Amino acid sequence: MIVILGGGPAGRLAGVRLASAGKEVTLIERGGIGGQCLHFGCMPVCALNDVARHVQAAGTFRNLGIVDSVPEVNFPALLREMQKVQETIASVLDKETRDAGAEIVYGREGRFDGKQVILGDEKLEADAVILSTGSRPAIPTIPGISTRGVYTPHTLHNMDRLPEKLAIIGGGIMAAEFAFIFSCFGSRVTILSRSRFLKNLDEHLRKHAVRELSGADIREGTDLLSVEGENRNLRLSLKTMGGADALDCDAVLIAAGLTPNSEMLDGISKRKNGEVIVDEFMRTDVPCVYACGDVTGPPFLTPVARQQGIIAADNILGKHRKMDYAAIPQSLNLGYELAFCSDDSPGAKPLVIPGPAGPGTFWEVPTSNTGLAKIMVGADGSISSICSASPGGGLIASYMAFLMKHHFTVHDFEDFIEVHPSTDGVYGLAKYASEILKKRGSR
Known part of the structure; x- marks a missing residue:
């Protein structure tokens, strides 16, 4: 039997690959199948961005005199309908995975002790193990960060109304995408970036992105020191290149990257930040134990995670395939x-x-x-x-x-x-x- 911890893009594709080859597969998923991509990342951004682009296009047509008005966004309805579509996609992924022959165990978190997977009090005997436990938002350790009104992409569904003034913590792609969305929705967005905004992006694309985000206030070289106040009445203490500053807002969205979910994985080599160390065959330093997806670290991309899962599965099947990171779009x-x-x-x-x-x-x-x-x-x-x-x-x-x-x-x-x-x-x-x-x- 092959045991897979995590049903995101990496683990699910590995499970489908192995089960389709006739292997007995047990996939353990504590939340919903599809992982971060479906529930908190790619798909929610697609859903929100579709609506944002609709509003933006209506604004262009209004300015040209083609249409009379720009629609307002019913934010609670948007989140509610988005969740319905996510549930539909999850049901499709569940059926596809089961039809391939894999067993799925929901609602329970397995752990790995260096030798085998443990599910509750049960030790699962396996011929091979795949660790694909994913990642979670990286949250700065500062006073008040757990205050009501501070959200991450994982808790965004709890936002009960559209913020009038939103502070976004982060300076990368995730921060930029949410800034565009909420700016189009009508929020006054302030981006707080510790270093240069979108610093790793091609300069031509970066200039274009900044132009598209002209409705947001982008503050570079700004550190968040603390969050004070209560829900919808927050004050952020900031450290800027010019000294101390403060920002009032009614919501904060932390979009400062991801960190691996590896606390439940013991007995394998990990980096100081929790990333599971693998070789080009997706093997850990424990025989017959593989790891793939976000738990192995950047680039935190769904297509990369899928390919890593397939590579891990193929090596379990004896195909001796290497992961190729060249030319990743x-x-x-x-x-x-x-x-x-x-x-x-x-x-x-x-x-x-x-x-x-x-x-x-x-x-x-x-x-x-x-x-x-x-x-x-x-x-x-x-x-x-x-x-x-x-x-x-x-x-x-x-x-x-x-x-x-x-x-x-x-x-x-x-x-x-x-x-x-x-x-x-x-x-x-x-x-x-x-x-x-x-x-x-x-x-």
Whole structure:
């Protein structure tokens, strides 16, 4: 029997893979199947962002005189209906997992003692174990952080009304996505970032993101020292580059990253921050014990977790597969999808153009806000990086990442025919780069 701790993207995909191969699989999930992605991360952001974009688009049309008004958001109804859809998705995942042949044990937290999984008082004998216990929001240790009115993505469903003034703690992708959402909903949003906001993002994408978040007050170099007051009447004590400061708000959202859930895992090597250490085969230092997903640390991406789960399962099945982290696409979802992928090759040169007009960008032409496309190209035509700020940036980055991994060059786009109209400017840049390199080579 194979025992899997955690039914998020990593553990569930591993379970489906193993059960489909004829293995007896027991998957233990203390909450709901689908993990953080379905219940607290990707799907809630999608749900909230869909509504935010609807409101934003209505605002654009109103400013042009096309429609008369912008709809108001019924926030409690939004959360209620979102949960119904999440429950539907969970039921689909449950059926898919059981149909593959895996047994699911809900509502109980298993633990690993270095030798076997323990479920309550029962020790489960297993041929192999997969640890995929996921992650949780990283919460700063400061006075008042547990005050009513302070939320994380895991407790956002408890927010009973839309905040008038919302402080978001964090300076990364998670903070940016929630800032866009709540700004569109009508909240006055202040982002408190300890360092440079979106510091790890490509600079062109970063500038675009800051433009999209022009309705929010972004404060860089700001530390949260304490939270005082009561629900809907909070005062934040801050340390800034200029000294001490304070901020009044009626809600706080902590979006400062994730930390692994590994306290229930003993007898295996972990880093000081709790990340379970694995090799390229997703093996821990205990024989026949594997780990995958967020519990192993960054990049905290659902597709990466899924692939890690599949790699762990395949190695249990004797296939000897390594996890490949090259050319992993990512996306930041604001009004557009700000998607990117890079292999950090030295010597590549950038090409950047505004995004073309098309579905989702046509009405932004008057404001010159049609997004952007960017590629980094080597002298041999190799593509080392792509960025896309567009309605379909995520799809563009996904397929371009695949082509980059398989060493396609800009010259391979010579016969590329696109769907039109499209908001993808990347293919055009590739064709243009190919022409430039060919002209240089002919001199």
